[in-house]
Amino acid sequence: MTDLLRLATAGSVDDGKSTLVGRLLYDTKSVLADQLDAVHRASADRGLAGPDLSLLVDGLRSEREQGITIDVAYRYFATARRKFVLADTPGHVQYTRNTVTGASTAQLAILLVDARKGVVEQTRRHAAVLALLGVPRLVLAVNKIDLVGYDEQTFTVIAKEFTAHATALGYPERALLSVPLSALHGDNVVDRSANTPWWSGPTLLEHLETVPVKVDPHDAPFRFPVQYVIRPRTPEHPDYRGYAGQVAAGGVREGDEVTVWPGGQRTRVVGIDTPHGRLPEVRSGRSVTLLLADDLDITRGDLITAHTAPQLSDELSATLCWLAEKPLRPGARVLVKHGTRTVQAIVTELTARFDEQKLSTSDTPEQLGLNEIGRVRVRTAEPLPVDPYRLNRRTGSFLVIDAANGDTLAAGLVGAPLPVLDADDLVSPGP
Amino acid sequence: MTATQTTDALDHLEALESEAIHIFREVAGEFDRPVILFSGGKDSTVLVHLARKAFWPAPVPFPLLHVDTGHNFDEVLRFRDDLVERLGARLVVARVQDWIDDGRLTERPDNTRNPLQTVPLLDTISEHRFDAVFGGGRRDEERARAKERIFSLRNAFGQWDPRRQRPELWNLYNGRHRAGEHVRVFPLSNWTELDIWNYIAREDIALPSIYYAHEREVFRRDGMWLSSGPWGGPRDGEDVVTRTVRYRTVGDGSCTGAVESDAATIEQVIAEVAASRLTERGATRADDRLSEAAMEDRKREGYF
Numbered sequence: 170m171t172d173l174l175r176l177a178t179a180g181s182v183d184d185g186k187s188t189l190v191g192r193l194l195y196d197t198k199s200v201l202a203d204q205l206d207a208v209h210r211a212s213a214d215r216g217l218a219g220p221d222l223s224l225l226v227d228g229l230r231s232e233r234e235q236g237i238t239i240d241v242a243y244r245y246f247a248t249a250r251r252k253f254v255l256a257d258t259p260g261h262v263q264y265t266r267n268t269v270t271g272a273s274t275a276q277l278a279i280l281l282v283d284a285r286k287g288v289v290e291q292t293r294r295h296a297a298v299l300a301l302l303g304v305p306r307l308v309l310a311v312n313k314i315d316l317v318g319y320d321e322q323t324f325t326v327i328a329k330e331f332t333a334h335a336t337a338l339g340y341p342e343r344a345l346l347s348v349p350l351s352a353l354h355g356d357n358v359v360d361r362s363a364n365t366p367w368w369s370g371p372t373l374l375e376h377l378e379t380v381p382v383k384v385d386p387h388d389a390p391f392r393f394p395v396q397y398v399i400r401p402r403t404p405e406h407p408d409y410r411g412y413a414g415q416v417a418a419g420g421v422r423e424g425d426e427v428t429v430w431p432g433g434q435r436t437r438v439v440g441i442d443t444p445h446g447r448l449p450e451v452r453s454g455r456s457v458t459l460l461l462a463d464d465l466d467i468t469r470g471d472l473i474t475a476h477t478a479p480q481l482s483d484e485l486s487a488t489l490c491w492l493a494e495k496p497l498r499p500g501a502r503v504l505v506k507h508g509t510r511t512v513q514a515i516v517t518e519l520t521a522r523f524d525e526q527k528l529s530t531s532d533t534p535e536q537l538g539l540n541e542i543g544r545v546r547v548r549t550a551e552p553l554p555v556d557p558y559r560l561n562r563r564t565g566s567f568l569v570i571d572a573a574n575g576d577t578l579a580a581g582l583v584g585a586p587l588p589v590l591d592a593d594d595l596v597s598p599g600p
Numbered sequence: 601m602t603a604t605q606t607t608d609a610l611d612h613l614e615a616l617e618s619e620a621i622h623i624f625r626e627v628a629g630e631f632d633r634p635v636i637l638f639s640g641g642k643d644s645t646v647l648v649h650l651a652r653k654a655f656w657p658a659p660v661p662f663p664l665l666h667v668d669t670g671h672n673f674d675e676v677l678r679f680r681d682d683l684v685e686r687l688g689a690r691l692v693v694a695r696v697q698d699w700i701d702d703g704r705l706t707e708r709p710d711n712t713r714n715p716l717q718t719v720p721l722l723d724t725i726s727e728h729r730f731d732a733v734f735g736g737g738r739r740d741e742e743r744a745r746a747k748e749r750i751f752s753l754r755n756a757f758g759q760w761d762p763r764r765q766r767p768e769l770w771n772l773y774n775g776r777h778r779a780g781e782h783v784r785v786f787p788l789s790n791w792t793e794l795d796i797w798n799y800i801a802r803e804d805i806a807l808p809s810i811y812y813a814h815e816r817e818v819f820r821r822d823g824m825w826l827s828s829g830p831w832g833g834p835r836d837g838e839d840v841v842t843r844t845v846r847y848r849t850v851g852d853g854s855c856t857g858a859v860e861s862d863a864a865t866i867e868q869v870i871a872e873v874a875a876s877r878l879t880e881r882g883a884t885r886a887d888d889r890l891s892e893a894a895m896e897d898r899k900r901e902g903y904f
Contacts, residue, residue, distance in 0.1 A: 173612055203878050225743075242746040243739045245792050252612055254790060270767040396625040401658035409657060415622040415771075444656040454610045456621040456654070469629045492767050506772055509629065568772050575753075575776030577766045 174382055177256040177271040179299070180281030181291040185312045189281060189352035190244060190257045191222025193374065196359035199246035200225060222352075241271045250378040265294065265540040266492040269580055272299050273566075276382055277306040279373070280331075284317045284349070287327045290526060293334055294540070297525035300338035301490060301542060301586055303562060306380060307335055309347040310373060314365065315354055321367040324349045337528050339588045348373050389453070390476035391419035391427070392556070392564050394508035395469055399458055411442055411458035412467055417508070417563035420452035421459075421475050429465060430472040430554035431481055437462040470510035472554045472564070479554035479564060485547040488523075488558075488587075489537065489569065490580040496536040497545075503578065504570040505549055508563070511570070513550040520544040523587070544585065557584035613799050617650065620787035622771065623750060624654035627732045627785055628661055630775045634732035634785075635692070635725075638664040640676040640683075641850035642807055643736030643788060646796055648683065649805050650787060651734075663690035665730070667721050669713035670697045671831040671853035679808040692728065694720040711832050714852040722758040725782055732775065734785050740792045741880070750789050756780035793848075793880050794873050801866045813846045813864040824857025848873075848880040 180186045194200050204225065212221045244255040256271030272278055278299045282292055299307060309331045317323045328347035335345050348357055349365050350373060356362030359374045371379070399411040421427065425438050440460035441448040451457050459473065472479065491497050497516060505514040522534040523542040530544070537543045558565030569579035610618060627634050636651060638644045651660045666680065684691045696713050699705040699720050708716065725733060739746045749765050751773045766774055775783050788796070800807065818825040818841060819834040825845055831854035834840055845858035846869070863869040 173615065242743070243790070244746065245740050245790070266767045270769060273769045274771070396622070397629045397655075399655060399658050403658070406657050413625050413654070415618060444653045452609070454615060454618055456618040456625075458656075504776075506774065508772075509626070562770065566770050566772065568769060568774055570774060570776060575774065575778065577769070577774050580767070580769045 172250070172382065173252045173254065174277060174377060174380070175254045175256075175275050176277045176279065176377065177258055177268070177275035177299075177304070178279045178281065179258050179268050179272070179295040180310075180312075181283070181286075181289055184281040184283050185223075185352045186281050187223035187225075187257065188221075189279075189310060189312060189350075189358065190255065191225040192352045192355055192358045193255075194225055194244060194246055195222055196355060197246055197248055197374065199244075241267050248374070248378055253377065265298065268295060269298060269302065269490055269492060272302050272304055273580065275299075275302075275304050277308065277377070277380060278304045279308045279310050281310045281312050282327060282331075284311050284314045284323055284327065287323075288330045288334065292331070294525050296331075296335055297338060297523070297528075297542065297587070298490065300335070300340065301488065301582065302580070303558065303586060306344045307340060307346075308373065308376060309345070310352075311347060311349050312352055314349040314356060315351040319349070319356075319362075319364040321349075321365075324368075334528075346370065346376055348376065389419040389561065391421045391425075391474055392417040392479070392561065393421070393427075393459065393473040394510075394564075395467060395471045395473060396509050397469055398467070410464075411440075411460050412473065413456075413458045414473075414509070415456045416451055416453050418453050418561050419476065420450055422450040423447075425475055427461070427473050427475045428478065429467055430474060430479065431552050432465075432471070433481075434463075434465050436465060470508070472508055472510075474554070479556050481552050481554050483549045483552040485549065485553070485555065485583060486585075487545055487547055487567075488582045488585055489543055489545050490582075491537045491539060491541050491543070491578070492580065493571070493576065493578040494539055495578075496538045497543075497579070498536045502572065504572050505547065505553070505567050505581065506570055507553050507555065507567040510551075510553065512553065513572070514569075515548050516545050516569075517548050518546040520546060547581075555583045558582035558586045559584060613795065613802060616791055616795060617653075617799070619771070619790065620650045621654040623773070623785060623787040624651050624734075626773050627734070627775065628655070631732040631783070633728065633730050634662045634734065635665045635728070635730045636660075636662055636734040637721075637736070638666050638680070638691075639736075639850060640666070640680040640808055641736070642796055642800065642811060643738065645683070645805060645807060646791075646799060647734060647736045647787060648687070649803060652687070659688055662734075663692055665692045665694065665721075665724060665733075667717045667724070668693050668695045668697075669717060669852040670695065671713055671829060673808070673810055673829075673847075673850065673853060675810050676808045676850055679806075683806075692724065694724040696720055699723075710854075712852065712855045713831070714855055717852075718758070725758065726780075730782060731777065732783050732785055734787065736788055737786045738788050738791050738793070738796075748786065748789070750786050751775055752784040752786065753777055754782050754784055758782075760784075794870070797866070797870045797873055801870060808850065810847045810850065810858075812869065813844050813861050815842055816845050816858060817841070818843050818845060818858060825860065826857055827853070829853045 178186050208220050208224045211224050242257045246253050258268040258271035280295055311324050311327050332345055349368055350357040356364055357372045361372055393414050393416055395412045395414050397413040399413050401409050421438055423438055428435050439462050441451045442458040499519055501516045503514050505512055519534050521530040521544040523530050556564040565583040567581040568577055569581050571578050696716050705716050737745050749768045777783055816827055818827050819838040843860055846861040847858050863872045
């Protein structure tokens with residue numbers, strides 16, 4: 170069985186992110202000859218002495234013209250030990266929303282800093298976003314270490330500052346690693362560098378290949394959002410009625426009692442169906458069709474659960490990562506997409522804005538601007554069965570959508586996924 | 601809590617399959633008139649296979665759309681018709697020739713029709729009011745494709761604007777669109793060429809025979825082996841020779857090259873792809889060699 174690690178990169182403009190990704194692909198021999206030829210040609214056209222590895226990933230015309238990354242690029246590479254899906258996300262502040270896209274499914278993130286500049290505003294912002302989204306592990310790549318003369322002291326100071334910031338965001342130290350490297354020259358990316366004899370830690374790739382991958386806990390309660398009702402009404406299957414979906418968390422066995430939300434009806438699983446036959450049980454991640462004992466009115470948007478019940482509420486306390494140019498103000502009418510259900514909603518209150526630089530909150534802000542993170546209260550037209558994001562990424566997350574033009578406005582997380590957001594005074598903002 | 605500690609973890613291919621099935625069902629649940637782009641190539645054949653699994657035992661609830669350049673390999677057309685019959689699906693064919701005949705399109709001087717597919721595709725989408733269009737595009741194919749979302753909104757002109765893509769969070773896909781707009785959906789986004797072949801082997805999926813090694817009369821042009829057909833044949837100085845070849849991609853016959861290969865079985869193809877030092881598009885597609893941003897430019901105009 171092949172092990173898979175989903176990772177994302179983040180950093181400021183000019184930290185050398187695309188070069189690092191290009192270097193990873195190049196040094197793991199994941200670049201094919203014609204792609205390399207194209208990079209050599211394009212580099213020569215630009216009058217460069219050597220190949221510019223960032224051209225391997227910056228695929229859009231305007232990205233190459235401006236020498237920056239605008240949008241998330243997905244890369245696939247493999248070593249003998251592991252397969253990797255890498256989301257290369259942009260560094261520019263205005264594209265932080267694309268970092269959120271890349272990070273929402275990542276199991277590990279690589280944050281880059283320029284060794285000459287150290288931890289900067291954008292590093293702290295990205296770390297906060299990654300912590301908020303629950304990316305389980307962070308690596309700080311202290312890049313351009315060659316430009317500070319491979320100085321150990323410089324590295325140690327930066328690593329210390331980063332560790333302090335990340336632990337304040339709630340990361341345990343064992344989830345963090347800083348590595349001194351040069352993407353341009355390849356020091357400590359794949360191959361160990363002779364220029365940093367003081368570094369006894371792993372190279373970046375060694376770490377990526379060996380770091381334990383967090384999988385969903387097997388004892389999580391069963392969660393199954395119904396996507397589609399399968400009713401063939403064919404001569405072979407005149408009465409077949411199955412509920413199609415992907416198991417979002419936990420597992421269920423044939424015969425188990427389940428509850429259907431928002432109605433709260435109880436029934437029993439009589440079959441777990443796939444085109445390859447029935448399964449005795451199914452766990453997180455698999456797409457199946459459930460057959461139930463009773464003839465209930467179940468449609469797309471319902472949630473089938475077992476074990477611990479979700480919280481059913483039309484009044485959500487949530488954290489938003491605001492991704493739109495137009496700011497959010499209290500009273501905004503929006504759509505909320507949770508699992509397979511989309512409902513009308515009103516953001517009734519902004520209770521706090523998070524300052525990701527100082528790691529503090531300010532009470533009842535007037536608005537939430539692009540890339541800002543805040544606590545809100547949301548009233549929904551119908552009750553939603555939710556779990557805290559901290560416990561379940563799937564049933565604890567939702568999209569905020571503009572009802573008029575359909576744009577995605579915010580990433581929504583049920584509850585307060587960051588310790589700093591979890592202060593008691595936020596729960597009930599008194600008069 | 602009744603948590604039994606069995607290991608039912610998904611392997612790499614099962615995870616990709618489950619993701620694709622989830623995407624198909626999301627579209628079926630949220631759109632009125634989806635359609636699957638189907639060329640008879642390996643990616644769109646895998647796409648149709650996944651659609652069948654997503655809705656089994658019910659039939660696939662969407663029609664197929666083939667944008668026919670008229671420059672087809674006979675084996676591929678026969679394969680297409682057999683598959684459609686077995687599925688009991690409805691097939692919509694948009695013939696580029698019809699657009700040329702009534703003057704809406706003009707034949708290019710090089711006789712290549714791949715770039716001509718965009719207008720018939722967009723016209724057919726609006727004529728049938730398709731609101732979700734499944735494509736077999738993969739992010740590993742090309743740098744511009746690597747930037748595309750799984751749900752990719754197109755404006756009323758079918759255009760892709762890479763600067764205005766929606767954030768795509770977790771696996772919550774936002775398919776909302778206004779009248780006249782549509783969404784391109786790419787269930788195979790996270791698959792690589794090798795994943796496709798390994799899956800074809802695991803699921804025992806039939807493909808057009810030209811994907812496997814066979815003897816063919818070919819001639820050399822731009823470093824590729826091309827074959828003669830309705831699109832033309834060798835020019836002066838291009839000698840026709842017989843070679844054992846196979847196709848890594850299936851596209852318009854005028855610009856899709858064969859590679860020399862003895863890989864006659866799926867296992868041999870997998871071994872060959874794993875060892876290849878060229879990408880499938882680099883090896884076999886003249887249309888992607890036009891410029892550094894050839895694919896991005898075509899996508900902006902509404903191409904697949």
